[in-house]
Amino acid sequence: MGAGAVDVHAHHLPGALVAALRRREAPPRIRPGGELDLLDCGAGLAYPLFPPLVDLGWAAEQRLDLGIELQLLSGPPPGVAGLPRAEAAAVACACNDELAAAGEGTRALAILPLEHPDDAAAELERAAAIGHVGAQLLSNAGGAPLEVETHRELFETAARLGLPLVIHPTLPIDRGAVSSHGLITTLGFVYDTSACAARLVLGGIFERWPDLKLLLPHAGATLTPLLARFDYELELMGVRELSTSPSEQLRLLYVDSICDSPAALRLALDEFGADRVLYGSDEPFWGAARGLAVVDATLADDPAGRAAVRRGNAARLFDLG
Numbered sequence: 001m002g003a004g005a006v007d008v009h010a011h012h013l014p015g016a017l018v019a020a021l022r023r024r025e026a027p028p029r030i031r032p033g034g035e036l037d038l039l040d041c042g043a044g045l046a047y048p049l050f051p052p053l054v055d056l057g058w059a060a061e062q063r064l065d066l067g068i069e070l071q072l073l074s075g076p077p078p079g080v081a082g083l084p085r086a087e088a089a090a091v092a093c094a095c096n097d098e099l100a101a102a103g104e105g106t107r108a109l110a111i112l113p114l115e116h117p118d119d120a121a122a123e124l125e126r127a128a129a130i131g132h133v134g135a136q137l138l139s140n141a142g143g144a145p146l147e148v149e150t151h152r153e154l155f156e157t158a159a160r161l162g163l164p165l166v167i168h169p170t171l172p173i174d175r176g177a178v179s180s181h182g183l184i185t186t187l188g189f190v191y192d193t194s195a196c197a198a199r200l201v202l203g204g205i206f207e208r209w210p211d212l213k214l215l216l217p218h219a220g221a222t223l224t225p226l227l228a229r230f231d232y233e234l235e236l237m238g239v240r241e242l243s244t245s246p247s248e249q250l251r252l253l254y255v256d257s258i259c260d261s262p263a264a265l266r267l268a269l270d271e272f273g274a275d276r277v278l279y280g281s282d283e284p285f286w287g288a289a290r291g292l293a294v295v296d297a298t299l300a301d302d303p304a305g306r307a308a309v310r311r312g313n314a315a316r317l318f319d320l321g
Contacts, residue, residue: 004069006314007288008166009217009256009280011076012102013039013053016094017111020083028082041078041171045184052284056102059283063105066288069311071281072318073099074109074136077170081115081142088113092123100130107320109166110135112154115142121153124163133318134164134213139189139196140173146196148203155209164213164254164317169193190221197223197253198230206252207243213317214252217280219259219268223250227271254317256280257309258291262298269298274305278314 021030027042036048052058053076063071075095080088092111099108110127112120112135124135135158140146148155158165169189172178178188197216205212216223230246242249254276255268269277279295281288292310299306314320 003311004067005279005292005310006318006320007063007068007071007281007283007291008215008278008314008318009258010059010071010073010283010288011053011285012056012059012073012099013049013076014095014098014111015054016091016098017075017080018049018054020080020087020091028078039076042082043171043175043184044179045171047076047285050284056106060103060105062283062288066292068281068288068292069105070314070320071106071283072109072133072314073102073106074166074168075099075111076285077138077168079111079136079138079170080113081138081170083113085113085116085119088116089119089123092119093126096123096127096132097130100127100132107131107133107318109133112136114138114146114151115144117141117151117154120151121157124154124157125161128161128163132163133320134166137165137167137196138170139167139192140170143171143173145173145199148200148205148208155205155212159209159212162211162213162319164215166215166217167193167196168217190218193217194222197221198250201249201253202230202234202241202246204242206249213254215254215256215278215317217256217258217282219257219261219264219277220253220255220272223253224255224264224268224271227251251276254278254313257295258282258286260286260290260294262294265294265298269305269309274302274308275313277309278317279310 040046172188172192227247281291
């Protein structure tokens with residue numbers, strides 16, 4: 001690898017998933033919008049098919065302009081959630097084949113049929129064999145929480161292969177309080193990923209698989225300012241399920257830099273450590289340039305830390321060479 005930035009959080013919607021969603025009449029589906037078609041996830045969550053989301057050539061040009069050497073591509077929500085089992089497995093397989101062939105300047109995080117844990121573990125194994133450097137976990141499996149035991153085979157496979165798992169938001173399980181005012185994506189997304197990560201960590205995932213690598217996007221989402229609260233509240237309630245404190249276990253997570261706030265990014269660096277924060281853009285929903293600007297502003301007086309967040313931590317975590 002060279003010296004350019006590594007973006008660990010960038011999205012591409014593979015053609016196989018586009019085709020599958022266009023065939024559907026009910027969400028999840030692709031339906032006509034205004035200027036752009038919409039990916040309709042249901043429950044009021046829909047987003048445009050922005051050109052960079054479906055056009056790898058567009059994304060490649062931007063990467064070169066910004067000095068981004070490598071993007072780790074992942075599918076946007078809802079992935080293959082909501083598809084019948086056989087179709088979900090087949091479409092995930094086809095998507096991962098497409099992502100593996102995305103071309104220079106990209107590597108891929110596997111799309112998994114999480115609603116079917118055995119299929120998800122098998123697809124992770126197959127995706128690793130064709131060059132994927134990790135996989136994406138949606139924050140719930142079609143409305144069901146991810147559990148350590150339910151997805152045991154998947155976590156065992158990831159730990160054995162040394163492949164990081166990235167927890168990404170999808171349509172939140174609990175939507176009543178976030179059903180209006182744009183709160184699904186502004187608050188519901190980060191709540192759902194935080195709940196997913198906390199449930200797995202407090203469920204003992206790192207005690208069972210100490211080498212497992214989990215990345216929580218959006219600067220640690222809502223967990224970052226609450227680590228001490230976990231220690232206090234669980235001690236108060238007499239919840240003692242782990243060999244070390246909840247905050248110690250939660251600090252084993254990796255996080256990305258997406259937050260659009262130097263103050264929030266600084267808190268993530270302070271709480272998780274500069275060796276566990278990685279640059280991400282959330283392209284095309286946020287933006288690579290603004291993400292790099294926040295990293296550079298936050299770490300303006302720390303060249304070594306800036307280099308680690310921009311590139312070094314990702315190269316080490318994802319074994320990029």
